[in-house]
Amino acid sequence: MESLEVLREKLDSIDDQIAALYEQRMNVCGQVGEYKVKAGRKVFDRQREKEKLADVASKVSGDFNKKGIQELYQQLMSMSRKLQYRQLVEAGALGRLPFIQINDLDKQNARVVFQGTEGAYGQAAMRQFFGENVNSFHVRTFREAMESIEEGAADYAVLPIENSTAGPVIEMYDLLDEFENYIVAETILPVVHTLSGLPGAKLTDIKRVYSKTEALMQTSRFLDEHSDWQRISVVNTAIAAKKVLEENDISQAAVCSSYAAKVHGLSVLVDGINDDDDNSTRFIVVTNQKVFLKDASKISIRFELPHQSGSLYGILSHFIYNDLNMTKIESRPIKGRPWEYCFFVDFEGNLEDPAVKNAIRGLREESQNLKILGNY
Incomplete structure (x- = not known):
């Protein structure tokens, strides 16, 4: 068996060739991008990429290598598309964003x-x-x-x-x-949540606690210490305070702010009952x-993706490539399409930034029903 040093030298030589071929490939992709700009062609051709992945897999042996070369070419084609999206944006093909x-x-x-x-x-x-x-x-x-x-x-x-x-x-x-x-x-x-009740009420009088669902969650540690209390969700913490006042029942209390308690004439029975002091x-x-x-620095978007393996992984690469910091992602079910989801993403940037325009161009082509929710 050859020594580790010799094997590493061979790998270095192969990597040099791969790097040179990668640069050649991207140069050709740039020419393809120039053609698409002039011809008004779309960058993303899903069927063409599907056929390409099948073709490269047929040229290697073994399941491991077939899977690996497809993953490699998915990344290569992703980089090619990003180059072409940049060319389209530079040529003004993004159009004016409706903001x-x-x-x-x-x-x-x-x-x-x-x-x-x-x-x-x-x-x-x-x-x-x-x-x-x-x-x-x-x-x-x-x-x-x-x-x-x-x-x-x-x-x-x-x-x-x-x-x-x-x-x-x-x-x-x-x-x-x-x-x-x-x-x-x-x-x-x-x-800062309080437990507030009618003037003169004591903790021993309380049997029911009203508040917004989230506020009850945020004070669960305190409320768990009083397991005999019934927790009842209402629309808003201040509405809970108002309800306690109007019903004039000394056994009722509200989880609300001290301001809400003051507005509605309640007494603060216990202050600062949050589970987390930094709430x-x-x-x-x-x-x-x-x-x-003009100085907005965060963007919120919503989009859908094909219900298939790797679709979210591929779409998030647009943030990575354009050096955009994604700060939040949430998913929600799509109405009428069981077990399919749309995604809400927050990321740093301004709609006038070239990097943001590049990313949005790619997101528009590769996702479905993209909606910009705001730049703020």
Whole structure:
């Protein structure tokens, strides 16, 4: 048997040849890209690539090598497409994205809607972003808030999309998919939950606790210490506080903010009952206009993929190749198509960045029903 040093020298020699051939291949791919730009041809030809993978597999022996060379050529063809997408973008073939860049939001004259009632965390997030004197109103559900801006009753809605402890607000992803509304900003609100009840109530009086599902999850450690308490979910933490006040039952309490307790005349029985001391909620600011701020640095998109092995792996390569940092991914079932899913992705960038344009060009060709949810 040859020594390890000799075998490594052979590998180095082979790798030199592979590197040279790779460069030759990419040069030819560049010429193919130039032809497609002039002829108006699509970059991605799924059938052609399928045939190519079958062809290269037929030229090697053994299942291991067949699988390996197909994986290698999938990457080679992926790199070729990315080069050609860049050529198309540079030639202006991406077209204008249907979003208009603006310098600022008109916070002073805006009418803003939030979900819940007076004292809700949504109201606090709205005031944190728009200021204490914002012209606002509230609605009962997230859907009603989305309808308000779609119909023009409000310019913006401030809605929760993610909590650092409980995770995503799933309904918001479904609504962003359903409505033609777009994210223009975000604000992060620290969340401090209290257990609040009627004035004069004591912990020993409590039998039922009301709050939003996520708030009950975020305080489960404290609530588990009182296993005899019944936990009842309502639409909003502030609505829970309002319910306790209106029903005037000393055995009822709400998990809500101290602000909500004050607004609705409740007493804080226990403060700071969060499981996590660093609990916070990310709120998005949504409008019905396709606009983005000049200094926007995050993009949210939604897309579907063929229900086959490796499709998500392939699509994520567009972020890697263009040096774009993906910060979040969520999946949701597609209505009417059991066990098929759409994906929501957040990544860093601005719609004016060349790298973002390159990635979006590739995503459009290789995914299905791509929707840009906002740049903020």
